[in-house]
Amino acid sequence: MPAHSFSHVLIVWDLNHHLERDAYENLLEVQGLTDHVTFPTHERGGTLDPVFSDYQEDRLQCHQLGLVGSSDHHVVLIQLDVGVTRDEATTRTIWLWNKADWASLRRDLAHTPWATLLQGGAEKTPRPTQGIRHQIDGSAMVWLYRCCVAAEAKYAAWLRHKRNPTRRNKDLHRAACRRMVVITKWAIKKWEENQRWKLCGPGV
Structure with missing residues (x-):
């Protein structure tokens, strides 16, 4: 991440927190990121599918959906306001x-x-x-x-x-x-x- 210039960072992954707790916490603290997943993503109640980003909470929200097929992970829906740039408005004549x-x-x-x-x-x-x-x-x-x-x-x-x-x-x-x-x-x-x-x- 430090080697490249990005406007924003968004990381999604499958992480076993109990095995990678230190790496998880250090990544959040050192890079100044936020884990937007605050709900269980595994059928047994674990939160194993974090979504890291430097977006504010009002621009990125995560929601839990159902299981898919034989997977024991819930689907995580990410809604992100990317702020698409719009063209400047121009005045034109419309003949009625x-x-x-x-x-x-x-x-x-x-x-x-x-x-x-x-x-x-x-x-x-x-x-x-x-x-x-x-x-x-x-x-x-x-x-x-x-x-x-x-x-x-x-x-x-x-x-x-x-x-x-x-x-x-x-x-x-x-x-x-x-x-x-x-x-x-x-x-x-x-x-x-x-x-x-x-x-x-x-x-x-």
Whole structure:
């Protein structure tokens, strides 16, 4: 034990106390360990299966269980709180697609004058669209529309699978999820290209 660097020590063994009493007591005293087994572990009443550790009693508890097969030793259950390190919590946005007003969005998109709005190219449209609360340009409106359509299809596929969980409906939902991912990546790329054009000019 002194030759190696350990955060903690845990020793389990089969020990005849009446034969190794001195070694038992010296190990506890010299190494500063605790025997967490305080109950008989042999059918005749002896405590022959110690559990040594440097853990505090609130982190390690031992319990006596029954005999196993032809063994004359009781099973010793060890419950140890090892304090697993958890990853730091991160903040992320979760879109509640089922809470969106899809009917109003479809109505607004249907009444949008796309021909007039996109004159001269989508990237050159300077004025914001009407009927959408967020102020986004006309080119972004096209990307948003495709994302919304994909999201609605994904949600519809999920509802269909929830109502009728067949293999086909499950595959259709997975396909809709994949389409949603592809379209989202496409929309992000288009937005990045548009921002680059605005910041650096059409020559970039």
